[in-house]
Amino acid sequence: MMISWSLCLIFSLFNSLLTFASPAKQLCRSDQKNALLEFKSEFHFNGMAANEKTQRWTNTTDCCSWDSISCDIKTGNVVELNLWGSSLNGSLRSNSSLFRLQHLQSLSLSPNNLAGILPDSIGNFKYLKVLKLYGCSFFGNIPSSLGNLSYLTHLDLDGNDFTGELPESLSNLHQLTNLLLASSKLTGNFHHALLNLSELTAIDFSSNQFEGMLPSNMSSFSKLEYFDMSVNSFSGPIPSSLFMIPSLTRLNLEKNIFSGPVEIGNISSPSKLQELSLGGNNLSGPIPGSISKLRGLVDFSIFLHLKSLTLLDISHLNTRSMLDLSLFSNFTSLTLLHLSGNNLHISSTLHLPSPIGSLGLSSCNISEFPMFLRTQTGLARTSEWLWTLPGLGYLDISQNSFSGFEGTSDVIQRSPIEMLDISSNSFQDPFPLLPNSTRIVVASDNQSTLVLTNNNFSGSIPRCFENFNTTLSVLHLRNNSLSGNIPEEVFSASLISLDVGRNKLSGELPKSLINCTKLEFLNVEDNEVSDTFPFWLRMLPNLQIIVLRSNRFHGPIFSPGDSLSFPKLLIFDISENLFTGVLPLDYFAGWSTMSSVVYIAYDKLHRFIGFTFSNYHKSVVLANKGKEEERKQDEEKEEKDQVLSWIAAAIAYAPGVFCGFVIGHILSSYRHDWFLRIFRSFA
Template identity: 30%
Template sequence: MKRTPFDLLVIFLAIIPLHLASSKALASASPTKCHEQERSALLEFKQSLFHPELKTSWPYDDPSKLESWKVEDGDCCSWEGVECDEGTGYVTGLDLTHSCLFGPINSKASLFRLAHLQSLTLAFNDFNYSQIPSAIGDLVELTSLNLSATHFGGQIPSQVLKLTNLTSLDLSGNFRLELRNPGMETMVQFLTKLEHLDLSWSNVSTPVPDAVANLSSLTSLRLHDCNLQGTFPTTIFELPRLQLLELDFNPELSGYLPEFHLHSPIKSLSLRGTNFSGSLPTSLGNLAFLSEFDISLSNFSGSIPSSIGNLTQLTMLNFQDNKLSGEIPSSTGKLVQLSYLSLEMNLLSGEIPNSLINLKNLTHLRLQHNQLTGQIPAEITGLNRLTYLDLSFNKLTGPIPENISNLESLGALYLQSNNLNGILRLDVILKLQHLYMLELSFNKFSSIIEPDTNTSLSNLSVLGLASSNLSELPIFLSSQSELQWLDLSQNSIYGQTPQQFFNVHMSQLQFLNLSRNLITSFTNFTWPNLEVMDLTYNDIQGLLPIPPKSIKSYLVSNNKLSGEISPEMCQLSSIHMLDFSKNKLSGVIPPCLGNLSKTLSILSLNGNDLYGRFPQLHNNKCSLDMIDVSDNQLQGSLPRGLANCSYLEFLNFGYNQIIDTFPSWMGSLSFLNVLILRSNSFHGAIGKPKARHQFPNLRIVDLSMNNFSGSLPFEYFDMWSAMKIHDTYADGYYYGSYEPSKSYGSHNYSFYPAIGEYFSMTIINKGILTEYPKILAYLNVIDLSSNNFTGEIPNSVGSLTQLRMLNLSNNALTGSIPLSLANLTVLESLDLSSNKLSGMIPPSLAQLNFLAFFNVSDNHLSGPIPQANQFATFQNNSYEGNLGLCGVPLTKKCGNPVEAPPAPPSSASAEELNWKIVLMGFGSGLVIGVVLGLNTTSRIERRFLRFYRGWQRRRMHQIRFV
């Protein structure tokens, strides 16, 4: 169609606006340089805090980011880490992660002149614990603020509340940062648009407010290790968009899991190390999107619901260290995406379900420390992606599956402490070429088939074959060049250690345990890196072998070693533990051994034939925790350098020939728990303490069978506060601490034995010489028997209300039995025999319901014997030698008996009550003597004690004048 001029004009007029619009769009698309004032602000900020030369604590610091900010480059929008608005040129985003910023920052910093910032990230820099500047509130357009791991400290400023547009706030990793005023509740009331909130590793120290449940846009909430308290609101679990909830390591935060509704968006839920409790609801199966679920180190109980099988998106499931019981549900086999499964340290029973064969993606399977029974399913060998398998500390029976070598990726295999039996096919297991940890100890294997001598695993670092029915050292060990930790204890390895065992290929060995075997000779140490050597409980004869200088724990007790301790031992400059006890070593303790007190924690030389003086400790710094040189022939006095051993917990010089006075100069040792000086020639009066608060933690004092005189140390009784306060933490614990462990992967292997295993003692308990291989921490004992103490028993002894054993026998004490002894409500043994006590047995002592041993024989007591409660259990020999006593069990009847107080009221008959009290005594009061008291000897008669005491004094008198 032919167009008229008018038509062409209309078309031209229509095109003009389109052309103008197109020109404007092209103009706006052209690059826009940043504003000069913002460019200057960035350069000024760089100049004030950028320190690329400083060595920082972050391994990924990258100074090149800010080095690209140059004065000659006029466009700051092109600088690394800077983002600008394309239309206006204003800086809207700043990411300075790992940019080597250092030093305090305040509100005058040029950073806060960037008024159009929407996103600010300063993570992983070091602002030297300065406060977050209040000027942060001026950046009102911020939607994202990340100050993670920036070393900010102090209170979060209230000006943060002005940032009402924030959708993401990360203040994590600032352990000195406090959120108190404003608190967390105020924060979430103002910042209502938050989608991501991370306060992990900061100091919140308050309950989680209910107001968090009002953040309807919240998708992730991280509150890891920030000292949360109180009860966690269950309504937060119901937030409509919440996908990630992390509350790890808040031990004072309690709570429980709610009933979850269908289509809950939660993908990751972690309550690790909290005080959450209760059962796992069946509605867990509604969390269809859940991929990571961690409730480890909490207090959940009950069974695992079968609905767990509905969580088909799970890749990680960790229920470690709870109180879950019942069987592992077979529905667990439906979790086909699972790569990590940990149910360890619970109360689970039953068999391992065969359905686990479906978990083809599983790399870690941890079921240890439960009560699982039955055999190891043969199907488990089909999980060919497994790298870590731990079934230890259960009740599993039967053989190890023959096809175990199918697990070609396996690096760690733990099967120890079960009831596995049959033949141990090491030749099959050691085909696993990636194996670096193998623990098969403490099972019931009938025999072992070893691999060829040239079998070598290039990665094998840890091998445990303790109590595995070995009769000789495995020959294949000589070719294991990477072996570091080896336990062959509690076998029947006999005779001399073969030469090939000392092959140079084992040069990496650091830990070797050959204890409780039948080894007769051990002379070579060719492992230059050896740190721990345990040869205890063997039949090793000859001289004491000299370990390499790298040694830290050298344990050879309970052997037949003889000869002297070589001065070469003084060259062990890294030594922590020396245990040569219960051998036949003779001679003097090398004086130079005192130079090791800087590193030495344990020194146990008891049960030998050593004589002479104990070495002087020449170092001002003393690290000794425990010294036991009892049952030797040591002479002289106690070395005064012991006063520098500020960490000393246990000191035993019993059964020697020490001549000294009471060591009041040790009173400042605040950690000293056990002081045993029995059967020596200590003499003189104990006297008054030289300062206040002497021996504040002393719980066991044995000064028996010495020559102490004067009155009983009533001033010390007032000071020994540890015997007055019940420590609930100590119940069931032993004296002694633990040395550090060395970690292999995710499993800890102790390179040092527990110090508490060396805190042992022998004392007279209930008239019987009793050995305590371990000492319960609540055991409070005072034994001052067989001395020359005179005067009355002070009332202050009644203030030691947590005392379990009190022995004041074989002295010359006079006066009456103090009524205050009735305050010793947990007392289990009371021996006041062979003194000169007079008066009545206080009827109030019948209130001591845990009293299992009572002896007041050979005194001058008179009057009726109490008849109530535990006193119905004591025999004649508890009272003999007191002509004035009368009443049961003695045949002498009381003429005009003083009425004893009635037994505590009860609906039961008197006979019933008496038997209940008797059973209480045997159930609780005899814990010390029966449960812990092992290897008891026959009863020591009083005549023998007197004879021994007199013989020893005569011997000491002769020694003094030789």
């Protein structure tokens, strides 16, 4: 026995020495390397991120040593491919060499520009455990072949443009723990077959177009921790079984059409729920309960049993029941409390724990500031003492009855508040004094106007503008130092005027603008926007001014067989870009307003850019025979001169196309000599 063990030890050491002495052997199999190199060649890359990840991908090196690659040390098979944020551009073909990597266990292509159909071949990775394809611009149906991935534990398809219903084959993924399908355009019902996926810990279907009722037996998800169905069209009652899931910590059902009372069943063990969002539904009372006495028509005391709550949003419950704020006086972990749109009772002796950082009390019929706010030293949400809170960053007192601020100018101006919402109150002229640090102010009644031009703002455009996504009609961020992409989320369906000119913005022109059917004025001049010509702008029926000048737009502005019609367009400037190609003689045939006599009434010009002329400084750049001239109109100038300057701008932007202007009754009362001088300069 001892001799045998000695021989084995000697042989092992000898083998190790041979290994060290011999030339380095590549672990990666040649067929795997070839598949990866071919896959790389299927795409074109933009940016340094791609170069950094794939620069070592050469035929002379071991593919198992490449960045973003992991191999099985025994077989040399590639088991992990992670090209996260590699600026891949091109579609994922059904015959892509990627699908020759049959031993993949983890695949991440997020986020890249893979616009196209997700091929059925994705279901051929029989060993796959993790699939991350969020933000890849896939569209069409989710392939049913995904149901073949029996080992899959993590499926992330967030942020694509998938349509159609969810394939029932997903119910075959019995080892799945994360099912993430947010922010697409999926429709249909919540399949009951999904209840078979008992290993799920996270489900996110938010921001889709799902409808119908949730299954009543949701407690089948016995390991569920995170459940988000927000921003869909789910209806019917909220299943009480959701509250029976002992592991659930986050539940978001806001902005659906759920109705009826909120019923919480008998909870046998302490709930772990930490975040609960039910706002924006059609919930009503009464809520029957055996745990405590009813308070009015809604038994809000059901929340007393959720002692671990850190975030609670029950805004706009659509009930007339009185909610006593003292109900939350013992919630020592609560950091966010949103009760907007409810009928509140606030005692003068009320005390709430100080960890609260976000408190939403809009539309609560409050006419004076509650005294309990004195103790909220961490509140990030006006009597004078409120302005002195060191953590005050966001103040929302919208839809109440406030008419002014209390406090000296010195105290108010030194407040650290950056965002202020005082809309739908009783404020009158003069406009209330604001803190010097305030960057965003919402003071509208119905429609919002946000003009932050001629400042020195830097960084990216904040996505917080999406909070105004039903009211924002004017968004002007001109002449700042903003950078990054223009976010898709900031555009309101009510948008009339958008001006982000003279910044450092890059990326593509957001296609979500196609939803802004009221848009009249669009200016993105003097940026670094890199995109092809936005032919889809012709879908905007009211567009009158397009300025894309001085960017990196490229490619043709004419597509054979695809007529480009702008029936209301008056100003069109695409100069100083990288456009190529030839225009047919009838290119402007569908631009009827430009090619005929135009009747421009004063009120039409008055709202060209969505706000009153007397409120803001405005400028327009005129291109005349290769020269540029900036015409600025200050607040002190007469509105008559301002109207005529817009007429001059229209003529300058389309010389030879306008046949003339009939100004109607306005021209007779205006300064003829000024108008004729400008007209002759362009003639």
